[in-house]
Amino acid sequence: MTDTGTTGTRLDPIRAQAIAEKLYLEGLNISAEDAIELLDKHVAHNYGLLTRDPIVRAEGPWLYTRTGRKIFDGVAAYSAANLGHNHPLVREMLMHFLAHESPTVLGRFLPDPFLGLLGKKITEMTGYDSFLPANGGVEAPEAAIKLVRRWGHRVKKVKGTPEIIYFDGCFHGRTLTVTQVLEDEVALDGYGPFVEGFVKAEFGDIESLKRTINENTIAIMIEPVQGEGGINIPPDDYLPALHKLAKENNVLVIYDEVQTGWGRTGKLFAWEHYGRECRPDILCVGKSLSAGYAPVAGILADNELMQLFDPGSHGSTFGGCPISSAIALAALTAIEIEDLPSQASEKGKYVMEKLVAIAAKSKYVAEIRGKGMMIGIELKQDGPNGHDLAEKLYDEGMIMKDTHGWVLRFTPPIVATIEDLDCALGMIEKVFTE
Ligand SMILES: Cc1ncc(COP(=O)(O)O)c(C=O)c1O
Numbered sequence: 001m002t003d004t005g006t007t008g009t010r011l012d013p014i015r016a017q018a019i020a021e022k023l024y025l026e027g028l029n030i031s032a033e034d035a036i037e038l039l040d041k042h043v044a045h046n047y048g049l050l051t052r053d054p055i056v057r058a059e060g061p062w063l064y065t066r067t068g069r070k071i072f073d074g075v076a077a078y079s080a081a082n083l084g085h086n087h088p089l090v091r092e093m094l095m096h097f098l099a100h101e102s103p104t105v106l107g108r109f110l111p112d113p114f115l116g117l118l119g120k121k122i123t124e125m126t127g128y129d130s131f132l133p134a135n136g137g138v139e140a141p142e143a144a145i146k147l148v149r150r151w152g153h154r155v156k157k158v159k160g161t162p163e164i165i166y167f168d169g170c171f172h173g174r175t176l177t178v179t180q181v182l183e184d185e186v187a188l189d190g191y192g193p194f195v196e197g198f199v200k201a202e203f204g205d206i207e208s209l210k211r212t213i214n215e216n217t218i219a220i221m222i223e224p225v226q227g228e229g230g231i232n233i234p235p236d237d238y239l240p241a242l243h244k245l246a247k248e249n250n251v252l253v254i255y256d257e258v259q260t261g262w263g264r265t266g267k268l269f270a271w272e273h274y275g276r277e278c279r280p281d282i283l284c285v286g287k288s289l290s291a292g293y294a295p296v297a298g299i300l301a302d303n304e305l306m307q308l309f310d311p312g313s314h315g316s317t318f319g320g321c322p323i324s325s326a327i328a329l330a331a332l333t334a335i336e337i338e339d340l341p342s343q344a345s346e347k348g349k350y351v352m353e354k355l356v357a358i359a360a361k362s363k364y365v366a367e368i369r370g371k372g373m374m375i376g377i378e379l380k381q382d383g384p385n386g387h388d389l390a391e392k393l394y395d396e397g398m399i400m401k402d403t404h405g406w407v408l409r410f411t412p413p414i415v416a417t418i419e420d421l422d423c424a425l426g427m428i429e430k431v432f433t434e
Contacts, residue, residue: 028056032066050394050401058085061416063399072398072424076413078227079259079374082288083334084413090291093330097323104323108315114325121332125268126283128300132309133320135295137258137286138173141221143299143314144254144282145177149197150308152218156250160216161196164254167203167222169229172256184404204234206241213245219252219281224270227259230407231369231376239274252305255280258297259374262288263340263414266348266372273371281305291331296324344372344414347421351375351410354425362432364389375410376403389431396427 011019030038035054055071057064061084063071076082083090097104106112115133122131132143145164152162172178179187180194199217202208203226213220224239226232246253260270262285271278282305286297298319318324352370355377359365367378379386386402393400400408412424 030054030066035066050390050399060084060086061413061420070397071394072412072416072420072427074393074398074400074410074412074424076411077292078287078401079262079264079411080287080290081292082262082264082340082414083291083331083338084415085292087291087331087334089334089337090293090327090330093326094293094323097326102322102326105318105321107317108320112320112322112325114322114329115320118320118325118329118332121329122285122289122298122300125332125336126285126300127279128283129303130306131298131300132306132314133296133298133325134286134316135297135319135324136173137284137295137297138175138178139316139319140258140284140286140297140299141172141178141254141256142175144219144221144256144284146314147282147299147301147305147308148219148252148254150313151252151305154308156218158216158218162218163197163199163214163216165199165201165209165212165217165220167201167226169203169226169232170221170223170256171226171228172221172223173258203229203232204238206238206245209242209245213249213251217249217251219254220246221254221256223256223260224274224278225260225265225371225374227374227409227411228403230378230403231374231409233369233371236274239271239278243277252281254282254284256284258284258286261285262335263344264288264372264374264411266341266345268341270371288335289331290324290327291334293327293331294324296328296331338415340414341372344374347414347416347418348372348375350418351421351425355410355428358425358429358432361429364432370410373411373414377408377410379406379408381406392431393427396431398424398427400428 032053036052053065053067053069055063056066061073063073065071119131123129134140134143148164149162152158166181168183170181172181176191177195179191180198182188199212201212220242243253255271257269267273271280281301283300290296348370352368352375355368359368364379364383365377366380369376385405386408389408390400390402400410402408
């Protein structure tokens, strides 16, 4: 054994334990100033910070800061924490997984029982034949785009450039392919040239879709409720009409439910609000599929389509790795047992009612809109903007995030109790009626 505690080439467990404890405690006990200095100095500045007080503990819908503040999480990591932070079922699953020295990563060419179990669970819950696993949410629309392109070339056999229709106000993540759909100058600036084959239609306007669809269209890619775009809900007859149009033109429908999925809008998936005929050909999932413990995402489709992916045609080292699969299996089990869709539906109604009453007393609010626990507060543009109000709300003790300046979104963990929500609503009332 060397004085670094190694036997052969690997640390012995006792020494590893001591080093890990030291590393962890360094993170746990670091001062707010030092933590921010490290972030400023060593980490890319692609995000602005809402606060300079680091978050060091999280439980359910509550976050705890380095300086001892308790903050209500009104964003839930953009719906990745629908089940609240540190869900006990997922934590227990991880403890078992680690205690039994299960392989955390293998390479997908080796069989893993947890991925099989996850596949069974997720296909049973969603009613699709097959699941393609991935990491972060953006990999889901990326995979969907590749799949519909294969279908366009091999099955529909389009003659020209295959086209995918997207919508104004949409958001599908930040890879180069889907960056081009954003309407935000900063998000687009300096990244061209972009991938060809994407055309825009107006969200919620069936006539615009009719004008855009043509013989080279292979797919329509849409969020059934737009999240980043400002909690935009299409008219009730829009998605059924979209599907009818897609069918008539032999075009596939991709729903990006990375944010709306797993109960957020009051149904397991937002498309279910609009009837069976609105079941998409490809469903993109992510975020709370892992209860926030790891990046886990993917797409669901029936075999006829999914079999266009054959060995070697798509893949990822970590996508569907054993530890992610075990985490997602536990998260889905918790979503089912806790019935997140019903919770979101009931609590969403309660919150909407209260917010509408607050809006009536506030000079800042233009509109409250939402589905389930996916709620947006549209601000009048002659008062403080979303960022200013988010800062005031943070001072009170809660996190809300603006989208495009004038919409604040309220998307807390769905498991927040009525008592938690009342506390958050009290803070909103104070800031909005002062
Ligand atoms: C609808 C939608 N698709 C895709 C993504 C990208 O997910 P991720 O940030 O995990 O890559 C997001 C993220 O907010 C999203 O809202």
